[in-house]
Amino acid sequence: MRRLTALLLAGSLPFAAIAQDPASEATRTAQAEIAGRLPLNDPRDEANAMRGKLAEIPGGVIQTADGKIVWDRRPYAFLSQAEAPDTVNPSLWRQARLNAVHGLFEVVPDKIWQLRGYDLSVMTIIRGKTGWIVVDPLLSEETAAAGWKLFADTVEAKSGKRPIKAVIFSHSHSDHFGGVGGIVTPEQVKAQKIRIIAPHGFSEEATSENVLAGTAMGRRALYMFGSILTPGPTGQVDTGLGPKLSSGTIGYMEPTESVGEKGGTLTIDGLAFDFLDAGGTEAPSEFVFYIPAYKALHTTEVVTHNLHNILTLRGAQVRDALRWSKVIDAMLLKWGGTAEVALASHHWPTWGAGEVSALLANQRDAYRYVHDRTLFLANRGATLHELADQTAEAPVQGRDFSTRGYYGTLNHDMKATYQRYFGWWDGNPANFNPLPPEQSAPKYVALAGGADKLLAAGKAAVAAGEYRWAAELLNKLVFAEPTNKDARMALASAYDQMGYQAESGAWRNYYLAAAASLRGTAVESLSGNGQSRSFISAIPTAVFFDALAARFDAAKGSAAKGAFQFVLPDSKETVAIVVGGGVEVPRYGVTDPAPTATITMNRATLDDVMLGQAQFPALIQSGAIKIDGDRMAFLSWFALHPPADPRFNVVEP
Template identity: 85%
Template sequence: MKQAWMAMALPVLLAGPDVRAQDAASAATRAAQAELAERLPLDDQEDFKNAERGKLAEIAGGLITGKDGQIVWDRRAYAFLNAQKAPDTVNPSLWRQARLNAVHGLFEVVPGKIWQVRGYDISVMTIIRGKSGWIIVDPLLSEETAAAGWTLFADTVEAKSGKRPIKAVIFSHSHSDHFGGVGGIVSKEQVAREKIRIIAPHGFSEEATAENVLAGGAMGRRALYMFGAILAPGPTGQVDTGLGPKLSTGTIGYMEPTETVPPKGAKLTIDGLVFDFLDAGGTEAPSEFVFYIPAYKALHTTEVVTHNLHNILTLRGAQVRDALHWSKVIDAMLLKWGGSAEVAMASHHWPTWGAGEVSRLLANQRGAYRYVHDRTLFLANRGATLHELADQTAEAPVQAADFSTRSYYGTLNHGMKATYQRYFGWWDGNPANFNPLPPEQSALKYVALAGGAAKLLAAGEEAIASGDYRWAAELLNKLVFAEPANVAARSALASAYDQLGYQAESGAWRNYYLAAAASLRGAEIAASSSNGQSRSFVSAIPTMVFFDALATRFDAASGAGLKGVFQFLLPDSKEAVAVVVEGGVEFPRYGVTDAAPTATITITRRTLDDVMMGQTQFPALMQSGAIRIEGDRAAFLSWFALHPRADPRFNIVVP
């Protein structure tokens, strides 16, 4: 999930040319939608029954605001999903998933024992009754949505059964949509005063705060496309992400776990209930677990098993995940709890009830991830390359029979390509592709080869007319990169992206295609998915991660001749970092340098947090005296000037 402090909001978007309005669904798109609708049992109501089962209450209109009155979550604009039949501009299978994800409210999962708050963030919050109080699992992405969900629970359940204290909070894994809202449920002072247990998998702290910091700028920009944050909701815009409705736009917080579950798993008694934890690190997240509650015969599959095929590599970017290990963890769940668990619930989507149905869910999910892995290597070992794999592979047989394995978020296509990348890297082994020309250079040559822009445009438009949208996109992308101001080329490419987006079963693919089309048309809306990281989140980022991120901003070309050692002292956190600069490289070392520093900079970690949060900048701090610099002040200023801030609004679909 998006969780980087460097993934800044984009309050001002780049203006584009005034080009043709968004297209309607073409005949080819309508035919593709009809073909898929014909071969899938879209009228099967079992998932809809499960999504509505146990509903007790809901937040009117699905509207949640923060203390400042800002809207954090609003489902009113998604009333169009009330229609049962998919419009031609939405893949009918994705439409079904979006309608399931649109069901919101408080739901009783195990009578009197377990409840879930669903539909008020991309993720789901689970509330479990212990011996004397409540155990909260995954308190959503934003503090505001978590607080609203907890209020709904308190007003509905506690109002009847009596108020009980929160005894524990469980973070299932290291993605912020599963811990960021914790401050809306409990405060740090409350945790300390009431001895509330905060339980997480091993490695959680480092992964939760550092996973996306180094590459956060690019990940944040791409996330706007992936989650459709720059699209208006509607039948020709954002309808869903596949994994959940969308990202909330509130405050992301953090709390340090009071205890972690070891790599071998463990049985813990939490408020009188036994929890059996199984390590799942290295599947959907680097730090993750699943657990079973024997007393309630309830299995929580966190984000390892949800009602879709998940990403092996997300469109926003991340480290490639291990589909083979993923399948083995699910198999371990099946062996350990299959036949015993009478309900399986996750931190996305709706539960599955019945021992047989739970076992079937696990077996089918296991098969889907194993299929991604094994088919990739089956073909790769016979010479298929990254871009050939998916086109040679039909969907897994289970995907035609079980909606929970379909490509609503991750896809078989990208999953196989990611698995190829995991084993072989980005290169396909062909030397012609080892060092290709950059897109802007090759684009000019393609236009010349086609006989000019007009001929390449005509070929692209012919491909669109014939319904060959992938080829049209490939051709027209060359023309746009050769002539970014060519309005006709941008318009035609946007039309190809429209149809590819309409046909996509994956919510993430749809969002990316349609956001790209909107960018080409200059029709991006103000980003509605810009989260603010709280001080609790930023202060938890390891100091070395901050300096490593700072090093990625070092201008090596301009600083090739600079040499020095800059010693940072952080008295409040009792830390020190020495930054060694030489040969166009900046290397931070934790601790005090043995060499005589060029300059020594004394700054509190809290002030450093202010810098990370964008509340101040080094020049202002130097003027105010909040930083003390001893030694060669001019050298420090020269070094600092070599860290230009990247523009977070960089282009993606144009040069």
């Protein structure tokens, strides 16, 4: 990968390492084992990742107008080293180096281009009859704008400026639509009649995801994506799905039209697109499409160059591995042997009709293997943890890197499939209602003969390379004695080695972030994405009030009773909230006959509150919020909705 090495060296900066354990002998042995059985020097992926490169953003640095850096590849210059360090799984190292290639790439000559390496996801630009069709404009407005500028400076500078005629949102995850405001404005969409096309159900899924459980999902995402780690050979190297998350502004625009669940053909700027519904696979709302004129298949996030998550570590609703495999098989039946290039919303394309068909068949088999092996073993009595541990990787995973567990893994995907069918419980009554960790941990310590003996046993397990067992033991001690520094450091050592050995970027990040939290070296001040007004305003009012109800403190509000009527004049909406019995029930579109209090406020004012630009007391005082009826009852009720701490502990009590 000499050519790739030279590319990554350009504009490099020195790397500052986090002080932590080196790779142990057991870890070095594990790394050598996987390196010995995989064809890591197979050049095909590197050739595809480099193919058609036209230009790049110097240093991969993208900033906001006021100078805040939202994307910076310079700290990842360590990836220029071809040989994997012993602190990184060599298969993950290979994937990280491929994901690190950034720039503008020509996919189909003078017809299709991609911007890769400037966000977790990929933006695709397609030439129509009179203008451009943009697919998946990244997560952040700033990265999308920078990518579009690179395209305009490189392609339009030679072929002439053309308007954007359509934007396609392939599915309902924000890293595929959040940057739309960086390439078009709402005013342009309206004035120029730009089509915004999405799969059915997009609006609700895109704006509702993470709202109800956003605090916990966001916290876990910091671990999963390694956002609280410093980049480096002992820190964050990649996510598997892409380099990392950008940290700019997430926006939103409402689709002007949607593709129904039966798919079908649309002509977009004179170009025919054939759509196939893929909702319920990687996202609740998703499609894939084929462009016959260019013989190009866009596989969205259904087929990428890794095994995906059936249940993401940050949390989500469990996905359907069986449907996933069937959708891929439908793609193979419909376009296999015809499509000459497959490109997706992540990673690099695959060229050649035979290669595209093989990619689809192998990916189909991987998801089918996850599903069928789970049920095969579950129906023979294997439980959630047992079935994953006794399953060897799928045969296809040994010969096709695109099916390897760089993001999802066979292990946790099988557990997720088990959960989909059977729930969280393994059927053993001892595990039906166990003591919570804070209560059971001291009892385990006492059973071990005290903290010193348990610590010694944990350290012995670390020394023997039994890191999973060491983590199980030492986690008990940390939960029993969270201030025990020796226990924390020993547990962190176990997590280090498990992180180093992980082939999944998500697993590596989670283990190493856990170790950093225990050591107190996590980069907790790192800022994340900000949601724009366009995104906040698009969240359905009913979803917002459901989220408010989920914040109701039932312990303190068990005696609270009443009905609170919200009237939003600007959006012409009403919501009645009935409170009693320790719960509150929002009734969207309902007017209560005898409310305790009526609160009149614009939905735009509610958006100000959600954006943190206004506070309820000041709004009440200014008259922006009008309260009729029992004002004190409303204020007392509203006080029963404390915000959750977004930095709650994950790896300690």
